[in-house]
Amino acid sequence: MAVHKHLDPDRREIRLVRLQQPCAPSILSLELRTVSMDEEEASYSALSYVWGNSSEPQKIEINSQPFHVTQNLHDALQQLERNGVSSWIWIDAICIEQSDLEEKTHQVGMMRDIFSNAAMVYVWLGPGTEETDQAMDLIFKYGPRLHASGALEMPSNNGEIISLRNGVMGRLDPAWQAKHGALGMGPATKLAATAVDLFTEYHENDKVLIPGLSDILHRSYWCRIWIIQEVALAREAAVMVGGRRVSLDAFEAAVVTMWHGGNVDALRLELTLHRIKALQVRRLRRGRREPLLRRVLWETGAAPGRPFYAASDPRDLLIGLLGVLDEEEKHGMKSDYTQSFGKTFTQATRAMLESSGGPYFNIDSVKPGKLEGELPTWVPDFREIGLSGVRPYPINYGEKYFSAARGKSQPQRDVSPGFREGSALHRRGCIVDEVTEVLQWLRPAPRPTRIKEPERWANSVVDFVGLGPESGPGEDYVWRTVLHGFAGLFQFCWKMYNDGKMHDVPQMLRKVMRKDPLDVECLSKEALTVLRHEGMWDGKALNSVEPVKAEERELLADELRGTVYFSVSRDSRTLFKSRKGMFGLGHIGIAPGDVVTLVWGVGSPIVLRPRAEGGYYFKGDSYVDGIMQGEFLKTQPREQELIIH
Template identity: 25%
Template sequence: MSNPYSGNKLPERHIRLLDLHPGEIGTPFRGTLRHACLDSAEFYEALSYTWGAPITSSYLRCGSGSVPLTLNLTQALARLRRTDRTRTLWIDQICINQDNNAERGQQVSLMGDIYRGAAIVNIWLGEEDEETTEAMVYLPHLLQAFSNPDERDDVGDEVPHVMQVLSILTVRSPGWIGLRNIFERPYFRRMWIVQEVALGKTSAVQLGSHTIAWDDLAKAALCLEGDGGHQVDAHRVVRMIKLLRRQTVLDQPGRRPLIRLLHQSFNLLCTNPRDKIYGVLGLATDIRPGELLPDYSLSCQEVYHAATIFCVNKYKSLEVLCQVRHPKSLPALPSWVPDWTVISSLGQSLGFNLSENYSASGKKVSAPQFHLSDDKHTLYSNGKFVDNIQQVGTVMPSEQDLIVNVYERYEVLLEWEQYARTFSPYATGESYPTTFWRLLLADGGTRWKDSDRTRQQFYESHQNLVERNRDLANKDWEPVAEMSIVNTRSLEFDKLMEAACYGRRIAITEQGFLGLVPADAQARDEICILESVKVPLVLRRVPLSGDHHLIGESYLQGWMDGSWFESSPNPNMQFSLI
């Protein structure tokens, strides 16, 4: 059987479209592949889905050739195919010659325009089962929680009424379990979902025989945010998509810089690790034509190295270093180059998610001093040494199932509390309670910071949190009963603490400062502040060398506003990161 792509080179800004021929259930798939210009405004639908295991389940006959299909795509086509007329689709697995690296790179660079141009984006979540069918019954009732919202979130969207959600579904009900299982499907951990859904004009979700509006499913994801038994990560992806869609509608071109998109999508998955970079290029609004083109002939290390250097040069900043996580799965990378294949256990990035609170390297506007070695493997930057780490505590667990690790989390909180009690008053003059809650939040929640009464409320929320963890560690947990006595401020405190502490250790420096450091940090590591970086970094000196390895970002209590960096007598020095 011939190759359907043979002698079928795509002209510039052209794509292939699949005319899927009508057919009855169970009959072989047949279709026609044809070229179309992206600028011709031709009608087509796009498919957003996961490939699944790379095992051929069936074939699509195209003329005298055929295209192999994975099981998930086979199931999707069976649902999408009409019995009475042709349906025109764009599907990456079929419409791109996956064996041609040059074509793949060229088509990936057009991906943003492909999804913008689609009349509708069909989201395929997979086949239904008994639990997800139960969830579809409950979904309309769950959406009632938005009829009288408690408040609006930071992007202006309605927040579900927490107690109304709990009155509709308990966390052990079949409907709740079914919804949670939907959002735990691989689709919601997929890299490409962000671009495909955010840029589409209209999106419809298909789960087996059920069709759901994307906006309704997105609301359900927000209802499941931190449901007490499991932490479902889908809500983070949903929030990102909602924000990107709003920026697209409002035509805010400066709001989607590549460096921030790389951070926001850090923990999403893709079959080809190069797509951790290439998968957000179509969303970035600050990439000019010809910049950072997809090239699948490069190794993953080369792609990540080039992307990091691109960010350093483009933004005249070392902010991208805040994305470094350990342990790396690509050990050949320089320590200062993020390994985007790593799935991070951290709550959130200090240098990105919480960066509006910080300016550790000062507020003076001047060109930072940094440069690369000739081979581009050593990064030189000016900065200041702050202090050595003397002692580190236990890592705050970030296990997704809170029922499993609640006792461990309680034990870690007690340990950290003992560290903080030894510093009262702290170097900043603050008492132990204030020092500790600010540490647990990494000084987040600043919109309430000026109110003494609210400071006390934060501390009381912390006390409730500790007591609740102690109780839950010593008895069977009935999540609904527990959530019914937790006030909104306590839940907010929980979320902020998760963002700051999960996956990090408490650290004490030789001069008696408290901080939060990466799990890989250890005694004798150095805390330094590099020019243009908003947070201190943990560095490890290479033995018998003046070079350093970058361990990751950190929070240092009392050092985050830049006043120390600007007034410190410590000399400005050059650090070499390898």
């Protein structure tokens, strides 16, 4: 007899289970029933967990019928039984007939209601160890106090974080207080008073607590895409690791305080390990804000020692987020397991491009795909991004330095036939030029060094451009392009360039790249700052930079040359020339015959490859010297439709 009976979608029926006395002591036994979410005041909890390895299924009984679950779910059920949980529970692997795609699609579409209406969500992280037990005990001891002291209400801006850290460290270390001044009386310093005991105990027992906390935060649960909505929608939630349990709010309060409130180096854990997508989205919703799809999927930060997000079925990378997106952000997307993951990724990318809210994501953000791959060339592979983040960085990353075609805008809504369902992207723009030569990419030597490899690459640039033995200001455009307008070096370099205050920085860079003699005694403070790699992001070291000693000169020049080289090689970029004499930097893989285009509303020029059957393949963003701030638009180029496949 089948365990699952048909669910009536019109009545919004779901299945629930609860633990009962087993017929045999060694076998877990569950009772299953069907309820309507519309017609019954169903009181239930929900289980949030990772399915885990399915190679060794464990036998249980449901309504006296045999049923198999994964080891991790079996462990969770055993722990719930030990904890005396007797409530009805919604568990996806049991309550959804997984082989019925129609039912699965409908039930997945109800998960927003299922988790937001659950009286309790049990967050199962897996079995415990001696180390995780002690880490959970620490969180249980201090988490509720930190929560009550406002840890989750504290703004996450740098000023509040610095205030909290100074408050904690000033109480732990008098020398810190003497250096950073009075502790203050704001919300952050009040929280700091509560946090001091936590840090004191952590450092007294760090040999056990460090591996315990690291184990908990590295667990695969945190990167499962489905837990984002399960955690974010929960009214009340309890984190369970083995036999230890603590409220989710207390857990989050402790983790946030530990990373923001003390010396992060002293934690001896990854700097970004506390960044958990599910908790970030929960924080947004706590502030009555809905998350944006691109803010969840388009991850540009440093990987936290685990994937940002993942799913065994790639379609779930979108479907698993629909429950926390508002209708406007969905752009009509629905859970649909009958379509390919390629179509799902295409819909997600199109929705991100359509979504309002600034230039955080645009077509120039995307790494070009394979011409004959599973995805259109303009659609990112979210499996890769979920694993390690966006790489390489776009030319226009971060500050949005360039406005090659931002002065023009796309039509409000593309009305081309099949726009929503097709795989092609229709954009208005213009052709700028045709690529004629591309610098052959020099593969790194088997054992590259920080000195020889950059020299070898710099020499290949000199040969490609045809520079003579004597360097001069006339070649500054070359190194400016290599550094995409100096934005590829340090943020404050681009600001100086944009403000016309570069002084002798271009000359210094040219000499470094060409290995010309460098008179360090005559360098400006701006050039010294760049040479020393100080004030890399904001230039705050300009007024305190020390002169370069003669014996430091070659070492610093080698390091700066290496920084430039590794910036280009890390981002898989190469140089190209065009028919009209333009000079640019694009993705490895561009070729003669490709065309440089401007796409309206996009900050960087886009390289496209003409298709024999019409339209173009996407070959990525580029830096083209002399047209990055809208100069080409002044020539009044002919507008046309660019169809990208």
